[in-house]
Amino acid sequence: MASSQRVTQARSFTCASRRQHVKSARPDDEPALSTHLRQLMRKMPHAAVVATTSTGGPASSSTSNFRGMTVSSFTTVTLTPTPIISFNIRRPSRTLDAIRQSRQFLIHVLSATEAGASVAHGFTKGNSTDVFAKQQFAVWNVGSKYPLPLLSSPGVTKVLRCKLRDEGEGAGLIEVGDHILVLADVESIIEPPPTKDTAALEDTGLSYVDRAYREVGKVIDVLDTEETEELER
Template sequence: MKRATPTNLSNWSWIWRGAGTRPRQQFLNHICTNCLRRRTYSTKKPNDDDLTTTLRLLMRRVPHPVAIVTASFPSQHSSSSEGRNARGMTISSFNTVTLSPPHPPIISFNARRPSETLDALRASGRFLVHLLGCSPPATRLARAFARGNQHVLSSLGSDPGGDGVLFGFEDIPVDSPDGGGAMTLPRLRVRGEDEEDAFCFVLDCDYMPNHSVDVLDHTVVLASVRRVVQFPSGSSPGKDVRDPGKEFCLTYGDTRFWRVGEEI
Protein backbone atom coordinates (compact mmCIF):
# COMPACT_ATOMS: atom_id res chain seq x y z
CA MET A 1 0.00 0.00 0.00
CA LYS A 2 1.42 3.40 -1.04
CA ARG A 3 1.60 5.98 1.71
CA ALA A 4 1.11 9.71 0.92
CA THR A 5 3.78 12.25 1.72
CA PRO A 6 2.63 14.23 4.76
CA THR A 7 1.76 17.87 4.30
CA ASN A 8 1.79 19.04 7.92
CA LEU A 9 3.11 18.09 11.35
CA SER A 10 -0.19 16.52 12.50
CA ASN A 11 0.81 13.30 10.70
CA TRP A 12 4.25 13.23 12.23
CA SER A 13 3.78 10.38 14.76
CA TRP A 14 1.86 8.24 12.25
CA ILE A 15 4.41 8.50 9.48
CA TRP A 16 7.38 8.08 11.75
CA ARG A 17 6.20 4.90 13.52
CA GLY A 18 4.40 3.16 10.69
CA ALA A 19 6.46 4.04 7.64
CA GLY A 20 9.70 2.72 6.38
CA THR A 21 13.00 4.49 5.79
CA ARG A 22 12.04 6.04 2.43
CA PRO A 23 8.78 7.71 3.61
CA ARG A 24 10.62 9.03 6.64
CA GLN A 25 13.21 10.66 4.36
CA GLN A 26 10.44 12.15 2.17
CA PHE A 27 8.86 13.62 5.27
CA LEU A 28 12.11 15.25 6.44
CA ASN A 29 12.84 16.66 2.96
CA HIS A 30 9.33 18.12 2.82
CA ILE A 31 9.63 19.81 6.21
CA CYS A 32 13.11 21.23 5.56
CA THR A 33 12.15 22.57 2.12
CA ASN A 34 9.17 24.45 3.53
CA CYS A 35 11.23 25.83 6.42
CA LEU A 36 13.76 27.24 3.96
CA ARG A 37 10.99 28.75 1.85
CA ARG A 38 9.46 30.44 4.90
CA ARG A 39 12.84 31.69 6.07
CA THR A 40 13.64 33.21 2.67
CA TYR A 41 10.28 34.97 2.58
CA SER A 42 10.51 36.37 6.13
CA THR A 43 13.96 37.90 5.58
CA LYS A 44 13.13 39.56 2.27
CA LYS A 45 14.38 43.12 2.27
CA PRO A 46 12.00 45.93 1.22
CA ASN A 47 12.84 47.81 -1.96
CA ASP A 48 14.16 51.37 -1.90
CA ASP A 49 10.74 52.93 -2.46
CA ASP A 50 9.28 51.08 0.51
CA LEU A 51 12.19 52.08 2.73
CA THR A 52 11.98 55.74 1.69
CA THR A 53 8.25 55.86 2.38
CA THR A 54 8.68 54.13 5.74
CA LEU A 55 11.45 56.47 6.86
CA ARG A 56 9.50 59.52 5.71
CA LEU A 57 6.54 58.44 7.84
CA LEU A 58 8.81 57.73 10.82
CA MET A 59 10.50 61.13 10.57
CA ARG A 60 7.11 62.80 10.89
CA ARG A 61 7.35 61.88 14.56
CA VAL A 62 10.57 63.92 14.96
CA PRO A 63 9.99 67.66 15.61
CA HIS A 64 12.33 70.05 13.80
CA PRO A 65 13.07 73.77 14.35
CA VAL A 66 11.53 76.10 11.76
CA ALA A 67 13.57 78.94 10.26
CA ILE A 68 13.53 81.25 7.23
CA VAL A 69 16.78 81.89 5.36
CA THR A 70 17.10 85.15 3.37
CA ALA A 71 19.79 86.39 0.97
CA SER A 72 20.27 88.72 -2.03
CA PHE A 73 22.31 88.50 -5.22
CA PRO A 74 25.47 90.70 -5.14
CA SER A 75 24.58 92.78 -8.20
CA GLN A 76 21.16 93.58 -6.78
CA HIS A 77 22.04 95.06 -3.38
CA SER A 78 20.03 98.27 -3.48
CA SER A 79 18.11 100.07 -0.77
CA SER A 80 15.55 101.20 -3.34
CA SER A 81 14.52 97.68 -4.28
CA GLU A 82 12.02 97.45 -1.41
CA GLY A 83 12.84 93.77 -1.00
CA ARG A 84 12.19 92.81 -4.63
CA ASN A 85 15.76 91.50 -4.95
CA ALA A 86 15.58 89.42 -1.77
CA ARG A 87 15.16 85.68 -1.77
CA GLY A 88 13.97 83.46 1.07
CA MET A 89 13.02 79.89 1.94
CA THR A 90 11.60 77.98 4.89
CA ILE A 91 13.83 75.25 6.33
CA SER A 92 13.27 72.63 9.04
CA SER A 93 16.83 71.25 9.22
CA PHE A 94 18.66 74.06 11.05
CA ASN A 95 21.22 73.00 13.67
CA THR A 96 24.57 73.91 15.18
CA VAL A 97 27.55 71.84 14.04
CA THR A 98 30.13 73.02 16.56
CA LEU A 99 30.46 75.63 19.31
CA SER A 100 34.17 75.63 20.08
CA PRO A 101 35.76 79.00 20.92
CA PRO A 102 37.88 80.75 19.79
CA HIS A 103 36.53 79.58 16.45
CA PRO A 104 33.20 81.08 15.33
CA PRO A 105 30.05 78.95 15.77
CA ILE A 106 29.24 76.74 12.79
CA ILE A 107 25.64 76.05 11.73
CA SER A 108 24.11 73.85 9.04
CA PHE A 109 20.87 73.22 7.15
CA ASN A 110 19.68 71.40 4.05
CA ALA A 111 18.44 73.10 0.87
CA ARG A 112 16.72 71.37 -2.00
CA ARG A 113 17.93 72.28 -5.48
CA PRO A 114 17.13 74.15 -7.63
CA SER A 115 16.75 77.07 -5.23
CA GLU A 116 17.00 80.80 -5.93
CA THR A 117 17.73 81.42 -2.25
CA LEU A 118 20.61 78.93 -2.33
CA ASP A 119 21.94 80.58 -5.50
CA ALA A 120 21.74 84.01 -3.83
CA LEU A 121 23.57 83.03 -0.63
CA ARG A 122 26.22 81.20 -2.65
CA ALA A 123 26.76 84.27 -4.82
CA SER A 124 26.79 86.82 -1.99
CA GLY A 125 28.49 84.66 0.62
CA ARG A 126 26.42 86.09 3.45
CA PHE A 127 22.83 85.56 4.62
CA LEU A 128 20.39 85.72 7.55
CA VAL A 129 18.68 82.91 9.44
CA HIS A 130 15.41 83.86 11.17
CA LEU A 131 14.40 81.35 13.86
CA LEU A 132 10.64 81.66 14.17
CA GLY A 133 8.65 82.11 17.37
CA CYS A 134 5.59 80.15 18.47
CA SER A 135 2.86 82.39 17.12
CA PRO A 136 0.22 82.38 14.36
CA PRO A 137 2.08 85.12 12.38
CA ALA A 138 5.22 82.97 12.40
CA THR A 139 3.39 79.92 11.06
CA ARG A 140 1.85 81.99 8.27
CA LEU A 141 5.31 83.29 7.33
CA ALA A 142 6.68 79.74 7.29
CA ARG A 143 3.90 78.58 4.96
CA ALA A 144 4.35 81.59 2.67
CA PHE A 145 8.12 81.08 2.25
CA ALA A 146 7.65 77.33 1.77
CA ARG A 147 5.65 78.04 -1.41
CA GLY A 148 8.60 79.54 -3.27
CA ASN A 149 10.05 82.95 -4.08
CA GLN A 150 7.51 83.77 -6.76
CA HIS A 151 4.77 83.61 -4.18
CA VAL A 152 6.86 85.56 -1.64
CA LEU A 153 7.67 88.39 -4.04
CA SER A 154 4.05 88.70 -5.13
CA SER A 155 3.00 88.90 -1.47
CA LEU A 156 5.41 91.62 -0.30
CA GLY A 157 3.58 94.36 1.55
CA SER A 158 0.31 92.49 1.17
CA ASP A 159 -1.75 90.18 3.35
CA PRO A 160 -1.21 86.68 1.84
CA GLY A 161 -3.19 84.91 4.55
CA GLY A 162 -6.06 87.35 4.64
CA ASP A 163 -5.64 87.77 8.39
CA GLY A 164 -3.91 91.13 8.73
CA VAL A 165 -0.28 89.90 8.77
CA LEU A 166 1.86 92.12 6.53
CA PHE A 167 5.53 91.31 5.91
CA GLY A 168 8.43 92.84 4.01
CA PHE A 169 12.22 93.17 3.94
CA GLU A 170 14.54 95.70 5.52
CA ASP A 171 17.94 96.12 3.83
CA ILE A 172 20.71 95.96 6.46
CA PRO A 173 24.06 97.43 5.28
CA VAL A 174 26.98 95.12 6.06
CA ASP A 175 30.50 94.39 4.78
CA SER A 176 30.90 91.73 2.13
CA PRO A 177 32.58 88.55 3.40
CA ASP A 178 35.50 88.90 0.96
CA GLY A 179 36.18 92.53 1.96
CA GLY A 180 35.14 93.78 -1.45
CA GLY A 181 32.93 96.58 -0.14
CA ALA A 182 29.48 97.13 1.30
CA MET A 183 26.41 95.01 0.69
CA THR A 184 22.96 94.62 2.20
CA LEU A 185 21.19 91.70 3.86
CA PRO A 186 17.40 91.33 3.59
CA ARG A 187 16.02 91.19 7.13
CA LEU A 188 12.50 89.87 7.30
CA ARG A 189 10.02 92.14 9.04
CA VAL A 190 6.41 91.75 10.14
CA ARG A 191 4.53 95.02 10.29
CA GLY A 192 2.58 95.91 13.39
CA GLU A 193 2.43 94.37 16.84
CA ASP A 194 3.11 90.84 15.53
CA GLU A 195 6.84 91.58 14.99
CA GLU A 196 7.83 90.68 18.55
CA ASP A 197 6.16 87.26 18.47
CA ALA A 198 7.14 86.31 14.92
CA PHE A 199 10.89 85.83 15.48
CA CYS A 200 12.76 84.15 18.29
CA PHE A 201 16.22 85.28 17.15
CA VAL A 202 18.08 86.18 13.93
CA LEU A 203 21.63 85.16 12.93
CA ASP A 204 24.06 86.82 10.50
CA CYS A 205 26.05 84.07 8.75
CA ASP A 206 28.95 83.62 6.31
CA TYR A 207 28.59 80.83 3.75
CA MET A 208 31.36 78.18 3.80
CA PRO A 209 31.63 76.94 0.18
CA ASN A 210 34.58 74.63 0.83
CA HIS A 211 32.67 72.72 3.51
CA SER A 212 29.16 72.63 2.03
CA VAL A 213 28.28 69.43 0.17
CA ASP A 214 25.87 68.54 -2.66
CA VAL A 215 24.05 65.27 -1.93
CA LEU A 216 21.80 64.12 -4.79
CA ASP A 217 19.11 66.84 -5.15
CA HIS A 218 20.02 68.62 -1.87
CA THR A 219 22.87 70.75 -0.57
CA VAL A 220 24.10 70.55 3.01
CA VAL A 221 24.94 74.20 3.73
CA LEU A 222 27.56 75.02 6.37
CA ALA A 223 28.15 78.57 7.57
CA SER A 224 29.89 80.47 10.36
CA VAL A 225 27.89 82.83 12.57
CA ARG A 226 29.12 86.43 12.68
CA ARG A 227 26.65 87.86 15.16
CA VAL A 228 23.19 87.65 16.65
CA VAL A 229 21.07 90.34 14.96
CA GLN A 230 18.03 89.91 17.18
CA PHE A 231 17.71 88.30 20.60
CA PRO A 232 14.56 86.70 22.06
CA SER A 233 12.21 89.38 23.34
CA GLY A 234 11.63 89.60 27.09
CA SER A 235 14.35 87.09 28.01
CA SER A 236 18.11 86.76 28.25
CA PRO A 237 20.13 83.93 26.61
CA GLY A 238 21.81 83.28 29.97
CA LYS A 239 18.58 82.72 31.90
CA ASP A 240 16.63 79.48 32.24
CA VAL A 241 13.54 79.02 30.11
CA ARG A 242 10.48 79.57 32.29
CA ASP A 243 7.72 79.58 29.68
CA PRO A 244 8.59 77.09 26.90
CA GLY A 245 5.37 77.84 25.06
CA LYS A 246 6.55 81.41 24.48
CA GLU A 247 10.34 81.20 24.71
CA PHE A 248 11.06 78.09 22.63
CA CYS A 249 11.23 78.32 18.85
CA LEU A 250 8.54 77.04 16.52
CA THR A 251 8.78 73.35 15.60
CA TYR A 252 7.47 71.26 12.71
CA GLY A 253 6.33 67.62 12.82
CA ASP A 254 3.73 65.37 11.20
CA THR A 255 3.18 68.06 8.50
CA ARG A 256 2.06 70.60 11.15
CA PHE A 257 3.54 73.36 13.32
CA TRP A 258 3.83 72.85 17.08
CA ARG A 259 4.47 74.71 20.30
CA VAL A 260 6.68 72.89 22.81
CA GLY A 261 4.70 71.51 25.72
CA GLU A 262 5.56 70.18 29.14
CA GLU A 263 8.83 68.99 30.64
CA ILE A 264 9.27 65.25 31.26
Protein backbone atom coordinates in the same frame (compact mmCIF):
# COMPACT_ATOMS: atom_id res chain seq x y z
CA MET B 1 15.10 64.68 42.75
CA ALA B 2 13.88 63.43 39.41
CA SER B 3 15.60 64.80 36.34
CA SER B 4 13.53 66.40 33.58
CA GLN B 5 13.50 66.18 29.83
CA ARG B 6 11.60 68.43 27.42
CA VAL B 7 9.54 66.93 24.63
CA THR B 8 7.08 68.27 22.09
CA GLN B 9 3.35 67.94 22.47
CA ALA B 10 0.76 67.96 19.69
CA ARG B 11 -0.45 71.53 19.64
CA SER B 12 -0.47 73.17 16.24
CA PHE B 13 -0.88 76.77 15.12
CA THR B 14 -3.28 78.03 12.50
CA CYS B 15 -2.24 80.31 9.65
CA ALA B 16 -4.61 82.44 7.60
CA SER B 17 -7.54 81.30 9.76
CA ARG B 18 -7.08 77.60 9.01
CA ARG B 19 -4.54 74.87 9.56
CA GLN B 20 -1.88 74.82 6.85
CA HIS B 21 0.28 71.90 5.76
CA VAL B 22 3.49 72.37 3.82
CA LYS B 23 3.43 70.09 0.81
CA SER B 24 6.67 68.25 0.17
CA ALA B 25 7.79 67.26 -3.29
CA ARG B 26 7.86 63.46 -3.54
CA PRO B 27 8.62 61.54 -6.74
CA ASP B 28 6.07 58.93 -7.80
CA ASP B 29 8.78 56.29 -8.05
CA GLU B 30 10.20 56.88 -4.57
CA PRO B 31 11.59 53.64 -3.07
CA ALA B 32 9.55 52.03 -0.29
CA LEU B 33 12.37 52.52 2.23
CA SER B 34 12.52 56.25 1.47
CA THR B 35 8.75 56.59 1.88
CA HIS B 36 8.84 54.70 5.18
CA LEU B 37 11.67 56.89 6.49
CA ARG B 38 9.86 60.04 5.34
CA GLN B 39 6.77 59.01 7.31
CA LEU B 40 8.91 58.21 10.36
CA MET B 41 10.75 61.54 10.28
CA ARG B 42 7.47 63.45 10.05
CA LYS B 43 6.84 62.43 13.66
CA MET B 44 10.14 63.94 14.79
CA PRO B 45 10.22 67.61 15.85
CA HIS B 46 12.36 69.92 13.72
CA ALA B 47 13.24 73.57 14.26
CA ALA B 48 11.49 75.89 11.79
CA VAL B 49 13.45 79.01 10.81
CA VAL B 50 13.53 81.37 7.83
CA ALA B 51 16.70 82.03 5.82
CA THR B 52 16.97 85.21 3.74
CA THR B 53 19.66 86.43 1.38
CA SER B 54 20.16 88.60 -1.71
CA THR B 55 21.50 88.32 -5.24
CA GLY B 56 23.13 91.73 -4.93
CA GLY B 57 22.26 95.21 -6.07
CA PRO B 58 22.04 98.51 -4.22
CA ALA B 59 20.05 98.81 -1.02
CA SER B 60 16.65 100.13 -1.97
CA SER B 61 12.95 99.56 -1.42
CA SER B 62 12.95 97.04 -4.29
CA THR B 63 12.55 93.40 -3.29
CA SER B 64 13.48 91.88 -6.65
CA ASN B 65 16.95 90.83 -5.44
CA PHE B 66 15.74 89.24 -2.20
CA ARG B 67 15.43 85.48 -1.70
CA GLY B 68 14.08 83.52 1.24
CA MET B 69 12.88 80.11 2.33
CA THR B 70 11.62 78.23 5.38
CA VAL B 71 14.09 75.64 6.67
CA SER B 72 13.25 72.65 8.88
CA SER B 73 16.72 71.08 8.92
CA PHE B 74 18.48 73.89 10.81
CA THR B 75 20.87 72.90 13.61
CA THR B 76 24.16 73.87 15.24
CA VAL B 77 27.23 71.83 14.32
CA THR B 78 29.59 73.29 16.92
CA LEU B 79 29.73 76.32 19.21
CA THR B 80 33.50 76.66 19.68
CA PRO B 81 35.88 78.04 18.66
CA THR B 82 33.55 79.48 16.01
CA PRO B 83 29.80 78.77 16.03
CA ILE B 84 28.86 76.79 12.92
CA ILE B 85 25.33 76.02 11.75
CA SER B 86 23.98 73.80 9.01
CA PHE B 87 20.82 73.10 7.04
CA ASN B 88 19.81 71.39 3.80
CA ILE B 89 18.39 72.83 0.58
CA ARG B 90 16.85 70.74 -2.18
CA ARG B 91 18.03 71.56 -5.71
CA PRO B 92 17.17 73.50 -7.78
CA SER B 93 16.60 76.54 -5.57
CA ARG B 94 16.74 80.28 -6.23
CA THR B 95 17.60 80.86 -2.59
CA LEU B 96 20.50 78.42 -2.89
CA ASP B 97 21.72 80.21 -6.02
CA ALA B 98 21.64 83.52 -4.14
CA ILE B 99 23.51 82.06 -1.16
CA ARG B 100 26.11 80.65 -3.54
CA GLN B 101 26.51 84.11 -5.09
CA SER B 102 26.52 86.29 -1.97
CA ARG B 103 27.99 83.69 0.45
CA GLN B 104 26.04 85.25 3.29
CA PHE B 105 22.54 85.08 4.70
CA LEU B 106 20.36 85.70 7.73
CA ILE B 107 18.63 83.04 9.83
CA HIS B 108 15.44 84.25 11.53
CA VAL B 109 14.71 82.37 14.75
CA LEU B 110 10.93 82.19 15.17
CA SER B 111 8.78 82.01 18.27
CA ALA B 112 6.29 79.19 18.84
CA THR B 113 3.36 81.53 18.30
CA GLU B 114 0.86 82.17 15.55
CA ALA B 115 3.01 85.15 14.51
CA GLY B 116 6.06 82.90 14.16
CA ALA B 117 4.09 80.25 12.28
CA SER B 118 2.74 82.91 9.93
CA VAL B 119 6.26 84.05 9.01
CA ALA B 120 7.38 80.46 8.43
CA HIS B 121 4.36 79.62 6.30
CA GLY B 122 4.82 82.74 4.18
CA PHE B 123 8.20 81.48 2.96
CA THR B 124 7.12 77.96 1.99
CA LYS B 125 5.79 79.02 -1.41
CA GLY B 126 9.15 79.64 -3.05
CA ASN B 127 10.29 82.88 -4.70
CA SER B 128 7.90 82.76 -7.64
CA THR B 129 5.80 85.38 -5.89
CA ASP B 130 7.25 88.42 -4.14
CA VAL B 131 6.80 87.13 -0.59
CA PHE B 132 8.81 90.05 0.77
CA ALA B 133 6.13 92.45 -0.43
CA LYS B 134 3.70 90.65 1.88
CA GLN B 135 5.96 90.71 4.94
CA GLN B 136 7.17 93.53 7.14
CA PHE B 137 10.90 93.70 6.56
CA ALA B 138 13.92 95.94 6.80
CA VAL B 139 17.12 95.87 4.73
CA TRP B 140 20.12 95.42 6.97
CA ASN B 141 23.18 96.69 5.09
CA VAL B 142 26.21 94.59 6.03
CA GLY B 143 28.60 96.97 4.29
CA SER B 144 28.92 95.07 1.05
CA LYS B 145 27.20 94.88 -2.33
CA TYR B 146 24.77 92.31 -0.94
CA PRO B 147 22.33 94.02 1.45
CA LEU B 148 20.42 91.36 3.38
CA PRO B 149 16.65 91.50 4.02
CA LEU B 150 15.95 91.39 7.75
CA LEU B 151 12.34 90.57 8.60
CA SER B 152 10.48 92.62 11.18
CA SER B 153 7.69 90.62 12.81
CA PRO B 154 6.41 89.84 16.33
CA GLY B 155 7.22 86.22 15.51
CA VAL B 156 10.97 86.83 15.03
CA THR B 157 12.96 86.53 18.27
CA LYS B 158 16.57 86.75 17.06
CA VAL B 159 18.44 86.90 13.74
CA LEU B 160 21.74 85.17 13.02
CA ARG B 161 24.11 86.75 10.54
CA CYS B 162 25.89 83.88 8.79
CA LYS B 163 28.68 83.49 6.25
CA LEU B 164 29.45 80.37 4.23
CA ARG B 165 32.45 78.41 5.41
CA ASP B 166 35.60 79.17 3.40
CA GLU B 167 37.55 76.13 4.55
CA GLY B 168 37.18 72.45 3.81
CA GLU B 169 35.83 70.45 0.89
CA GLY B 170 32.92 72.17 -0.82
CA ALA B 171 33.65 75.52 0.87
CA GLY B 172 30.38 75.55 2.78
CA LEU B 173 28.20 73.91 0.11
CA ILE B 174 28.38 70.11 -0.01
CA GLU B 175 26.41 68.01 -2.49
CA VAL B 176 24.47 65.17 -0.85
CA GLY B 177 22.15 63.38 -3.27
CA ASP B 178 19.54 65.84 -4.55
CA HIS B 179 20.27 68.28 -1.70
CA ILE B 180 23.01 70.73 -0.77
CA LEU B 181 24.32 70.76 2.81
CA VAL B 182 24.97 74.36 3.83
CA LEU B 183 27.69 74.99 6.44
CA ALA B 184 28.17 78.52 7.71
CA ASP B 185 29.86 80.50 10.47
CA VAL B 186 27.63 82.56 12.75
CA GLU B 187 29.21 86.01 12.78
CA SER B 188 26.75 87.79 15.05
CA ILE B 189 23.32 87.64 16.66
CA ILE B 190 21.12 90.58 15.71
CA GLU B 191 18.22 92.06 17.62
CA PRO B 192 15.30 92.24 15.17
CA PRO B 193 13.55 95.58 14.70
CA PRO B 194 11.15 95.98 17.65
CA THR B 195 7.44 95.55 17.07
CA LYS B 196 4.45 96.00 19.33
CA ASP B 197 4.24 92.32 20.24
CA THR B 198 7.82 91.09 19.73
CA ALA B 199 8.34 87.71 21.39
CA ALA B 200 10.74 87.34 24.30
CA LEU B 201 13.94 85.32 24.07
CA GLU B 202 12.55 82.99 26.73
CA ASP B 203 9.76 81.92 24.37
CA THR B 204 10.38 78.47 22.92
CA GLY B 205 11.30 78.21 19.27
CA LEU B 206 8.88 77.16 16.56
CA SER B 207 8.82 73.44 15.74
CA TYR B 208 7.52 71.53 12.74
CA VAL B 209 6.04 68.07 13.33
CA ASP B 210 3.74 65.94 11.18
CA ARG B 211 3.29 68.72 8.59
CA ALA B 212 2.15 71.31 11.15
CA TYR B 213 3.79 74.09 13.18
CA ARG B 214 3.88 73.35 16.92
CA GLU B 215 5.22 74.51 20.25
CA VAL B 216 7.13 72.63 22.96
CA GLY B 217 4.74 70.79 25.26
CA LYS B 218 4.80 69.52 28.81
CA VAL B 219 7.88 68.40 30.74
CA ILE B 220 8.15 64.65 31.33
CA ASP B 221 9.82 63.77 34.64
CA VAL B 222 12.28 60.88 34.39
CA LEU B 223 13.70 59.10 37.45
CA ASP B 224 17.48 59.06 37.75
CA THR B 225 19.03 55.58 37.33
CA GLU B 226 20.43 55.55 40.88
CA GLU B 227 17.07 56.58 42.30
CA THR B 228 15.38 53.79 40.35
CA GLU B 229 17.80 51.19 41.77
CA GLU B 230 17.08 52.39 45.31
CA LEU B 231 13.33 52.05 44.75
CA GLU B 232 13.78 48.47 43.50
CA ARG B 233 15.63 47.36 46.66
